[in-house]
Amino acid sequence: MNTEEERQALQKDLDSKKNTDDRRSLGQFSTPFPLAKEIVTFGLTLLGGKGTRDVRFMDPAIGTGSFYSAVESACSDERCLSAIGYEIDPHYAMPAKELWRGHPIEIKISDFACEPPASFRPNLVVCNPPYVRHHLMHAERKKELALKATTETGVKISGLSGLYCYFMLLADKWLSEGAISGWLVPSEFMDVGYGKCLKDYLLHNVRLVRVHRFDPAEAQFDDALVSSAVVWFEKGRPDPDGDALFTYGGTHDSPAMSKRVKIAELETERKWTRFPAGECKKTDVAETLSDYFTVKRGIATGNNGFFILSESKMRGLKVPDEFSVPILPGPRALKADVVTADSDGNPELPERLFLLKCPKMAEEMGRLHPQLCEYLRSGEENVSKGCLCRSRKEWYSQEERRPAPILCSYMGRGSGEKGPFRFILNHSKAIATNSYLMLYPTKRLTEEFGDGMDVMRAAWEFLNKVSQAEISGEGRVYGGGLRKVEPRELQRVDVSGFASFAANRLESSVEQGGASTRIDASAEPISPR
Ligand SMILES: C[S@@+](CC[C@H](N)C(=O)[O-])C[C@H]1O[C@@H](n2cnc3c(N)ncnc32)[C@H](O)[C@@H]1O
Structure with a gap:
């Protein structure tokens, strides 16, 4: 030897x-x-x-x-x-x-x-x-x-x-x-x-x-x-x-x-x-995503398995509507890139999910919603001890969050143009977990183009044309090829040409008599993280 x-x-x-x-x-x-x-x-x-x-x-x-x-x-x-x-x-x-x-x-x-x-x-x-x-x-x-x-x-x-x-x-x-x-x-x-x-x-x-x-x-x-x-x-x-x-x-x-x-x-x-594949990024990029959207991470529930329930489970527990909010499944389970909504604003998906969002468990609540209280009690032993739940005043309370008209899956392997970054157009009032980034229109976008879903569709179409390489270039890559983009990095993506693209799209949709439904997504989430 x-x-x-x-x-x-x-x-x-x-x-x-x-x-x-x-x-x-x-x-x-x-x-x-x-x-x-x-x-x-x-x-x-x-x-x-x-x-x-x-x-x-x-x-x-x-x-x-x-x-x-x-x-x-x-x-x-x-x-x-x-x-x-x-x-x-x-x-x-x-x-x-x-x-x-x-x-x-x-x-x-x-x-x-x-x-x-x-x-x-x-x-x-x-x-x-x-x-x-x-x-x-x-x-x-x-x-x-x-x-x-x-x-x-x-x-x-x-x-x-x-x-x-x-x-x-x-x-x-x-x-x-x-x-x-x-x-x-x-x-x-x-x-x-x-x-x-x-x-x-x-x-x-x-x-x-x-x-x-x-x-x-x-x-x-x-x-x-x-x-x-x-x-x-x-x-x-x-x-x-x-x-x-x-x-x-x-x-x-x-x-x-x-x-x-x-x-x-x-x-x-x-x-x-x-480097060496690309050129130095132009420092005078005309438009970046942050001009038109504020990007926030989706919510961290503290325990998706416990707080996110199917429609039938919600019914079984007799959860009143005001104690739940529709939530999208993770990017892998969500097959469509456009989420349509029923007349109540709930997503039209094969299996609908809801986030449990309960107020404080008072005595009166135990009387009015016994099954729900029983369910929450079942989480006291383990779920309530989780890192995030422990840090809350009520371990089961959830962050307030408005739906976003556009979502982005921001992590994965994918390769070439079939990359991990996927944009979803959301017509529904469903919110999303932190397996997505949520894109909220800025004041500039709504002032220049309005806040209708036709505008959001134009933005979504444009974002789908942004190359995966451009998005990756702002993000980071880990060993094994895992690529990821953080909210601030996505905001830096070059969207030069968006304004003229949106103007053209909207003009042609008006010529074709397209209606402009207002979205129920304010410029900012109520309680950004
Ligand atoms: C990544 S390994 C590299 C080992 C070796 N040079 C090689 O290439 O196979 C890093 C080494 O640094 C040692 N190490 C960690 N902290 C150190 C320190 N503060 N001072 C000196 N060595 C350290 C570790 O014990 C380990 O053996």
Whole structure:
């Protein structure tokens, strides 16, 4: 067995002795060796391109040493290798120390985030840092690390940042001038708000060289579902007139797509995942969805199984009309894209659902509605203890919400134009759960075009023409290819041309004698979340 074979056997054995929750709390998901080798080889090429012969390697989160092993195997004899690695968990660090005894590496068992730099100055840092999400980090630790990171780099770090962001910033002080640094991180930072700290660092503190984003449908780790990117930069003064290589898909060595992007463009583009496939988003987009619709998440009931009932169950419990409101089934169960309504405004669907919305259970209520009270009592044991129910004054009370004329399913895998984002035109007074986003017309829409269902239909038709890629471009994508768009992100979608489209549609419907039924959906929900 060679050392790498021994290391892989050791990794497997050590992983099997820890449970997944413990591993997650320290971000212990090792890099498959073939991937480590591709990454390291690229780093060594960058270093070699600078005429550097000696390799001073550092991995701040070394585990059993996947990257170090790759460096050793890729370094030719004439390159002089020295290395240092940090590992917080003795479970991995002790056997790794043993494994690499006699090799030119020092493994330190300590918390890298709190280490002052040693005299060793690496010229190559390659790291798969722990992906520990912010809510799993103690508030005190976050505060302490954020202060350090800001003092050392001048970059302000958001409290929503995962541990990997702190690692990247805190490694800065170690780097010698011209050092090459490569980080295998979640690609999420390229899109989400907290990622700004890393983007600021990459644009203003160092020279960004390359960002490779793996296809999110092809997870890089067997045991962790994240979509990953490798970020390469060189320690040195940033070049605002320069550019960086953005690659996507395929492999790190042989990407499916690539493009050079100007640093100036990266400064203005909030979503770096637009590259390399797309262009920088125009900052002067004429119309965005927020001009015409306010987007809110549907309601969180606290327990759909308990609070959402079929029509027959409602009848069985003799629930009076005023204690219920029609609610749409989830996107998967809702086959139609247009929900029509009966004369009472209830949706015309094969199976109708209702949300139970009861006032306080007073004595009088027990007398008037005994079955309903009995049913509520049956939820006292379990349902009332749920996180959301517990936080309410009456555990069974529900948020007030008006129906929305347009809904959007905002999460799913889907591909190409058959994507996950589906718009539903709702003629009924049914509301929706948080498996939908609810679109309420703005004052501008109703002032310019009115608030009839013909206007909403025109808007719905237009939204159906907006490409899935445009919507995805505003949203985010998770490992395994799950795509999602949040209310504020949907509001940013470019709907240029909507005004003229709506005007034309309405004109032609008037010419054809189309009626304009007013909708019962005010510009804002009564109690927005
Ligand atoms: C994603 S794994 C990467 C391991 C290895 N470098 C690889 O690529 O296979 C992250 C490693 O960082 C270690 N770690 C977590 N927090 C750390 C810290 N504060 N300081 C040093 N190591 C840490 C974990 O125990 C884990 O072994």
